[in-house]
Amino acid sequence: MYKITYNYATRNIIRTPLRSFFTVFSIAMIFSMYILLTAVADSFTGGFNKLIKQENIDIIIQSKFSATPLSSSISKEDFKAIVSNDAISKYIGFVIGKKRFKDRNITYLLGMDNFEQVSKKLGITLKNGRLFNSGTNEILMAERLLQIRELKIGDEVTLSAKNHFKIVGTYHSWVSFFNSSIIGDLKQIRKLLKRENKTNMLFLILKDSEKSEEIIKEINHSFNDLYAIKSGDFSQALGAMKNIFYLSDIIAIITLIIASAILINTFLMAVYQRTKEIGILSAIGWTRRMIISMFITESVILSIIGGIVGFILSLGMLFYLKENYSNIGFLLPEGLSILQFFYTLLMSLLIGIISAIIPAIYATKIAITKAIYHE
């Protein structure tokens, strides 16, 4: 019966073209929002988590009550005391700050120690030009940011009234946050951000990773203002920022519920309009399972088309946002993966099935004699 069920389902889609179009359109819009939201959240936290895991960073330190890494502050004295521990093999100190250009677009300034040594560990690759020299007003600009701001290597950018910085190279990173940033010498960026003697975050790589618990206890005990955690759970270090991503997860779930509600509404209407046909099919022996599978087939076709169109729309929206809104560029992923495409298909399939069940069960409850004579 699969062929006849499929034929019936597809003809029903064609029978009401306008309704089918708007159902697919609504689902596509909702799915594109869902895909963008989850991709942004995954890109931001996932990039950092991948970085930490890959490069074997063992401990992350930031100040105890900072809502985000941007508001974290580690004093010079504490910094020196921590890195003097013999158990530490390498460390990466960061200064991070926000800077607004004249056109009000935002970039993130990163000051780093020993950039040449740590760049690979941060997933940063020099694309053009050279690295900046320590103690100079030279900077590296993310390739994407350079393109958006229509700058080139050798240009000077004014990051404050008295501070002009020269672009000496461009870089690219698979951590999307870095692709909307400017990287410079730690001291110069500190001066620019007026954070002399302060560091936002400190990443530690231990000689023996097994000792991470012990070192964490030691740091948390010795430095009352600081909070050290294992890198494996970096989302904690994101502080309040992670709540934004929880919120994005909630919005993503709500969008899926809305998609289901649209489909349920479409099929409740369809059941009403097709009451007579459902009655005929029951009269000639179709079982409840067959009638339900007919509705599910139709619903799955609509939701999968909606999912695919939604995926294509989200790719377009992603491209548009990256080209036109550089200030949120750090939040956006490089692109969407084939895995995300299959995940979208899976979600479409599930929504299609779930949404058709209630109307289909309702359809099978109608008395056959009433259904047959329904006009």
Place this chain on the structure above:
Amino acid sequence: MNNILKIDSLYKTYEKGDKAAINNVSLALQEGKIYVLMGSSGCGKSTLLNLIGTLDTPDSGEIFYKDKNYKSFHTTNQFRSNIIGFVFQFHHLIPILTLKENIETAMINIKQKNKEKKAKDLLERLGLKSQINSLANCVSGGERQRAAIARALANNPKLILADEPTGNVDTQTTHLILKELLKFNKNTQCTMLIATHDLEVAKIADVIFKMSDGKIVGEEIRNKDEKSITI
């Protein structure tokens, strides 16, 4: 001959009705015979067919198919798809399916390859060869009714229940439909119960039941020689 169907003291009252639609009906149908139910509109012919076809349930009384009480059926869908062939008064085809697909909807337990062959064969026999792939809402009323007959015959039913099968067709189509029903009856020994006003249909009956106010008020047994339509 064995009874294929036996009805015992059947009652059916509709919620808003103040009198019984079916009032103490008892009858027996023998295998291979053609029965015709005659009576005025609203006398209970369609209700009786619906009850026999398990489309509705009686308030009281019992129906037996080959000594098996309907009440013992776990589900009625299988009974309808394997045993019953329905012909409705207004064809009741699915408008967005082709005539061939409409026939296939009734062939639930048949393989797809055999379904297509059988559907084509049935439609050809009923003079619908050129309309096999036409959508049901794109053919004439007579063609639709012939397709509905083909659908009723599709699952080789043991019992055909037809409600005014010639109610909305011309004389030529009436003869074609009756001829095909007679031929099917002769070849398969299938029992038929036909509700009709049409005296032409009554001519193919072995037994005519007369209904009035939900009751069987008369029974006329006809001789084979009286069948005026020949195959």
